[in-house]
Amino acid sequence: MKVSVVFKVYCLTVMTLVAATYTVTLRYTRTVSSDMYFSTTAVCVSELIKLVLSLGMLSKETGSPTRLKNVLVEHVFCSPKELLKLSVPSIVYAVQNNMAFLALSNLDAAVYQVTYQLKIPCTALCTVLMLNRSLSRLQWFSVFMLCGGVTLVQWKPAQSTKVQIEQNPFLGFVAIAIAVVCSGFAGVYFEKVLKSSDTSLWVRNIQMYISGIVVTLIGVYINDGEKVLENGFFFGYTPMVCFVVLLASVGGLYTSVVVKYTDNIMKGFSAAAAIVLSTVASVFMFGLQITFSFASGALLVCVSIYLYGLPKTETSKLNRQDDDKHSKQRLITV
Template sequence: MATNAVKSKKSTPRSDKTSARIWFYSLLLTLQYGAQPLISKRFIRREVIVTSSVLTCEIAKVICALFFMTKDGTLKKVYNEWTLVGALTASGLPAAIYALQNSLLQISYKNLDSLTFSMLNQTKIFFTAIFTYFIMRQKQSIQQIGALFLLIIAAVLLSIGEGSSKGTSSADAEQILFYGIIPVLVASVLSGLASSLCQWASQVKKHSSYLMTVEMSFVGCLCLLLSTSKSPDGEAIRQHGFFYGWTPLTLIPVIFNALGGILVGLVTSHAGGVRKGFVIVSALLVTAMMQFIFEGKPPSLYCLVALPIVVCSISIYQKYPYQVKKKEL
């Protein structure tokens, strides 16, 4: 008994330190996640080619991750232990998925208001829970399953509202549906799959989150570069140049997004893909507040109805985790 007490006392500082680190990363991610839609909309012009901004963001991620690895002294160790097979196993598939997801999000940014985009993007939690169950056998409680269904109801509500509440032409409604709502929902599915794969690599395979960022960015860049041979973006780059439509301010959302990608890796590695719920709740509030402050645009009726549903669903999910039943002797 005494030995167990000593062990628990010794483990407490480490546990507290890890918890504080998770809260710190989560706070930063909350600010980034909440502000990103507004920053992207304000500083990325519609003429900017999506592939050019995504590629630049991936390069910025690599630079940031290498800087952090150099700072904490893990770069040399990671370099000596790195293998191509290990990199492809841990990061290859998630990288390709994230590359497609980022492109879809860039399209959606331009065709939805910031708060609607953020709330629709929350469906990634539902898909993360599904993929986490199949990949890592992480079960959900009855309350958590109910909370995830509430989240989907909110997403459907927003989809109907965005398509019908503006009172504009059917062409505008189709623009919102096919270039705003559908891309962000597909991106949420891809995000859930990639997040589960990353959690598996970091928690089961013990792969460094910074290293995964570098590997995934390289693979993502290769996928995007290959796609430019046939894609409209590739044709636009060849015709107008890589930085067509860019201004010096365009770098702000690109770098901001790159830092967010690193923070997502850190939070997923330490807390898991689904247990980022409070980050997303806080990010929704940050988005709504910033949209009102900087754009003078109050949330729509549909957003006001859907917002408490989203908040309740994620709060319930966090409050009632799955409990493993102890077998009676």
């Protein structure tokens, strides 16, 4: 039991550090570099690394090169329909990842971290519409609380004093809005595809990342084709940029693996802790000046994440207590 608790704490720590570090370092690379790298190439390289890592995990899962070859032939090379099916989240995730770069080019890391939690109500809505699930009243309440918190954060956002580049906060918020919609839809779509068959998670990831590489390469050609030909694919890449790409690649895969060892409360606590860490880092690195509305909104978001992630037994108990209270009120009224 003690080992289990230690491992859960380890998972929580890693998820928190990955989320916070990725946001802060990405913001740093988009605000201090003189030779700005192309975000489209970073997203493309990230997809390539994810594909390689997924192939490695599938190789470990199958246990032999022969079985690995048979699985790839059956589910990848001979399954064009499945590849086409997984191209949908590939396109959506590609848009989401590029929007993250655009958002962090125009908003502070702490503001981004808080606002990006809008993915929770977006995912909840997609879950209700696409998977025919229902949310408890406490979850709906937490969703509205989260939206209110984000509104407070955006009402008078915190400002960074050490960032000299020109920024457009409105453009940054629009980019986050697009990113959260993409995150909610793609996540639920991918979950629906996973549950529609017994195909391995790593096979599905490989199918998605193959499509993702094609999609992101098209994005590189459309958005930065001429600049890439002139300056090179890896123009502006520094060790910090490489670290950001590595975090983007490993972070998502690692989180998807360790999530099964944690519960919703821990995931919510991880998100809240990432917000706190991003805020503290932004104060020291970017001279972030925290406003009262930002602090209040961030607190509301953290509380709402906790409430949304409460186990069903807890929410059911709270709902029953709420129903009993209303029943007594109706009896008194009568």
